[in-house]
Amino acid sequence: MAAPAAIPYLRRMRPEDLLTPTPAGVCCKAGGFHIDPTRPVERAVITHGHSDHARAGHGAVLATQETLDLMRLRYGETFAGTTQAIRYGERIALGGIAVALHPAGHVLGSAQVAVQANGLRIVASGDYKNVADPTCTPFELIPCDVFITEATFGLPVFRHGDADAEIAKLLRSVALFPERAHLIGAYSLGKAQRVIALIRQAGHDMPIYLHGALERITHYYESRGIALGELRSVRNASKAELAGAIALCPPSALQELWSRRFPDPVSAFASGWMRVRARARQRRVELPLVISDHADWDGLTATIIATGASEVWVTHGQEDALVHWAMLRGLKARPLAIVGYGDEGESEDAEPMPNGEASA
Numbered sequence: 001m002a003a004p005a006a007i008p009y010l011r012r013m014r015p016e017d018l019l020t021p022t023p024a025g026v027c028c029k030a031g032g033f034h035i036d037p038t039r040p041v042e043r044a045v046i047t048h049g050h051s052d053h054a055r056a057g058h059g060a061v062l063a064t065q066e067t068l069d070l071m072r073l074r075y076g077e078t079f080a081g082t083t084q085a086i087r088y089g090e091r092i093a094l095g096g097i098a099v100a101l102h103p104a105g106h107v108l109g110s111a112q113v114a115v116q117a118n119g120l121r122i123v124a125s126g127d128y129k130n131v132a133d134p135t136c137t138p139f140e141l142i143p144c145d146v147f148i149t150e151a152t153f154g155l156p157v158f159r160h161g162d163a164d165a166e167i168a169k170l171l172r173s174v175a176l177f178p179e180r181a182h183l184i185g186a187y188s189l190g191k192a193q194r195v196i197a198l199i200r201q202a203g204h205d206m207p208i209y210l211h212g213a214l215e216r217i218t219h220y221y222e223s224r225g226i227a228l229g230e231l232r233s234v235r236n237a238s239k240a241e242l243a244g245a246i247a248l249c250p251p252s253a254l255q256e257l258w259s260r261r262f263p264d265p266v267s268a269f270a271s272g273w274m275r276v277r278a279r280a281r282q283r284r285v286e287l288p289l290v291i292s293d294h295a296d297w298d299g300l301t302a303t304i305i306a307t308g309a310s311e312v313w314v315t316h317g318q319e320d321a322l323v324h325w326a327m328l329r330g331l332k333a334r335p336l337a338i339v340g341y342g343d344e345g346e347s348e349d350a351e352p353m354p355n356g357e358a359s360a
């Protein structure tokens, strides 16, 4: 008589049978889809709109409405063959595999992807953070067997602290230097809007100025009901008007000619990477603001524990330290080594050093 383990339907499904890691992203063969693939595929489930996760050229794309809208804003109407929006918590079946999206708390529309079959649930969290953000739905904890986590800030040195305290620091500087402009480098999707919302929460109600590259996404956030107060275009502002004002721009613009239109600007940069003083110095940032849209070390480890997962797959960032930590806790853990997340330098995922040195 054959041992029970040899009978397929009695064998517990292996996680790798449900989601198979490939260098271009994880693939669900039975469901016929990839999650955040870094090359064009037939069917993609996309966690959020950052360009290293949300690429153009897939046949069919399943995502939240906001992620689809942000992809459309960035790539134009023809970014995918077909699209399907699903709401947080809504469950659909793809090839007999149950798929649901849950809030990831990273940027507007960001989602974790829960994939389930034969009693096995894997959650691919994309990028996430477990702290409050006035511009997106809070992270929702989904119990699972396997948790796929990012590790952008996966080293114990990364503790982001309190974003409100960083904003208070900014507003003290604005009060101290009323004749100077404060120019904040912030990633165009998510960070810029969160910084503005935090400034408003702190009670600052003066107009805030935007670099042209931030306008479309920021106005999209407003169209989704996120109040950001009075926003003006830097383009139309005189130097005198910018004295004492706060303006936001993409990080790359801080060092560009563009910044010379500001009166004696205080250069600030809102990023989890600002915890590292050498990075602030290298970017010639006068006022580093430690504000991140990714979980810090404590957030990553607390979330992994809270999911109850017995197995952790770690992707993009400081994979080794988190894998090591998980194994010490008796969890099964592996790095995924997906190539292509963080390449664009336009999100916080992998912040290239100004001299071109890689961040990892």
Ligand SMILES: [Zn+2]
Binding pocket: 048, 050, 053, 106, 127, 347, 348, 349
């Ligand atoms: Zn992201």
Ligand SMILES: [Zn+2]
Binding pocket: 053, 126, 127, 150, 316, 341, 342, 349
């Ligand atoms: Zn990412």
